[in-house]
Amino acid sequence: MRPARALIDLQALRANYRLAQRLGGARALAVIKADAYGHGAIACARALEPEADGFAVACIEEALSLRAAGITAPILLLEGFFGGDELELIIRHSLWTVIHAEWQLRLLEQWPDVARIKAWLKLDSGMHRVGFAAADYAAAYRRLRQCRAVADVVCMTHFARADEVGCHRTQEQLASFDAATAGLGAERSLRNSPSLLGWSGPASDWVRPGLMLYGMDPLDHPSEASRQLQPVMTLESKVISVRELPAGEPVGYGAQFVTSRPSRIAVVALGYADGYPQCAPSGTPVRVDGQPAALAGRVSMDMLTVDLTDLPQAGLGSTVELWGRQIPAAEVAARCRTSTYQLMCGVRRVPLRYNG
Template sequence: MRPARALIDLDALRHNYRLARRLCGGDDGGGRALAVVKADAYGHGALRCAAALEAEADGFAVACIEEALALREAGIGKPILLLEGFFDADELALIVHHDLWTVVHAPWQVEALERTPLPKPVDVWLKLDSGMHRVGLEPRDYRDAWQRLRALPHVGALVKMSHFARADEPDCTRTTEQLDAFAAATAGLPGESSLCNSPALLGWPQARAGWARPGLMLYGVSPFADPAHPSAAQLRPVMTLESKVIAVRELPAGEPVGYGARFVTDAPTRIGVVAMGYADGYPQFAVNGTPVAIDGRPGHLVGRVSMDMLTVDLTAHPQAGVGSRVELWGKQVPAAQVVAHSQTSSYRLLCAGKRVPLEYRG
């Protein structure tokens, strides 16, 4: 069997969720946290991750109803929020039947709820565009929408929410501006609020009240460029992407390696060929020197990543050879280090896995 695989540490996942819940004031402070498991739990496997968290999670968040129904079919009974809401009024019947919560972010969705009587109340999270300008009601329309929904007998809890655009930039004033916009638009409206994504939860204490929505941090990856960020330093990586050396080449100086001769040896060099490529989710444009771990020791990538294979420098690893374990990211090689060498983001890195099998522990 091909040795490429992704090891998923469910104990680390639970640790990260507990950290998120403590930061938002869980247990003693009244805060709660929805574990965001959209996009197949950022590539970690939504069904297994949700099952691992269900005993302690306050609920889950997904992008759309298809993802929610897959969780329900797998036996997940905790609340599930549809972050993009419903795309058609016909979905409201399914939302009620499966006890889902829905975001409402557009006037047409408010109107759909007004003209669609439901057999039992549905909880609604009413989203304000506080400055990200993606989805959400305009501040001038928010209060009227809230009052219209509150008047409906088939609307249950009504949670006020928004989303930050630049919370992963600690020195940027945009998050403070969005907080102020949210406070102004919702002043005097009762009920709970939800503002924090992962970077806001980790880096903006003034935004932590109410429901948090941790996503990236659940999987042990910091949203910040600074690896020493105090809260993010407590995270534990959940995914370890690894494979093995399948061939070794002894090359003299002056020899090119891989497509395009992007790397040329400047001295006699041992090259290890690893069964891992961009079809497995490893970034195609990782540069020479991107860190890896070879049999537990620091090493680095050389040459261009191809679809099924990549190459590493074994010159300083005389003990390594065919069968040696290579960690591409995980407990020894932080995903953020790979991101910094790869013209990509942590989100895309985690979600890019395709054919690599997931193996669960913990």
């Protein structure tokens, strides 16, 4: 079988979740949308369910997949519902839902039966994607409390720049949230991964760790807390061919790498169709049998090439780590001028192998 694979360390996942709980001092919804950021939502949910306070996903399709797999913990729909027909499913499967728009609120008000929905009312405190304006928020909250279908309401918002430690915008958003929710007496949910790792507050009854669960640091500069994160995914494959080339030979598409000396070039069975960035430049670090090496040439759809000239002991069958415990995904992302979010969510085709 093709040797490309992603190893998923479930013990590290649990350790990162516990760190989020400690940092937040609150109940924590594990964000496992987008197939747990490429790590496999069902397997990650099963690993976390014995201790997780609940989960968060983007949409009802993701939630129903978890319910079908036997996950019974609370699940929050972060984008809420997209039509009235989803409300029946939300009630039937005991889901929680974000309410971020007037039309969603009106549908809840029109629901004829008593239900037990936990609604999370979203404030647009400055992100300007979705959510109620500050001037309309208190009235929307009071309307939700009157809905026969709603059992409880959590007030929430989302920080746009919490990954920029010290950025004044986060404090501005917090001030907006505090003003809009003053006197409501509801539970609060504000803190995502970067605000948990980089900020000492604010107080939050519910926190929503996402990227940090998978051992990725979202901060622009590491913090004491983020240094405790444990990588969950190791993306690896093996050397399937080695070429001995003289100086001056081009390697791969476009001749973007030319040997400057007699070289040993390894072909690795993994490419951009597996989620490794096509834009990764020559020199991007990898580990071959635990030893440092680097890409040499453009990444192909199914293969990439690595310079083994300084690793005479490596060769056919050697294990190559593309990111994981030895090669931080953040370093690969920086070389590719992208984010670890995109790296993780882009992993595909390779089988996921779980341990722990």
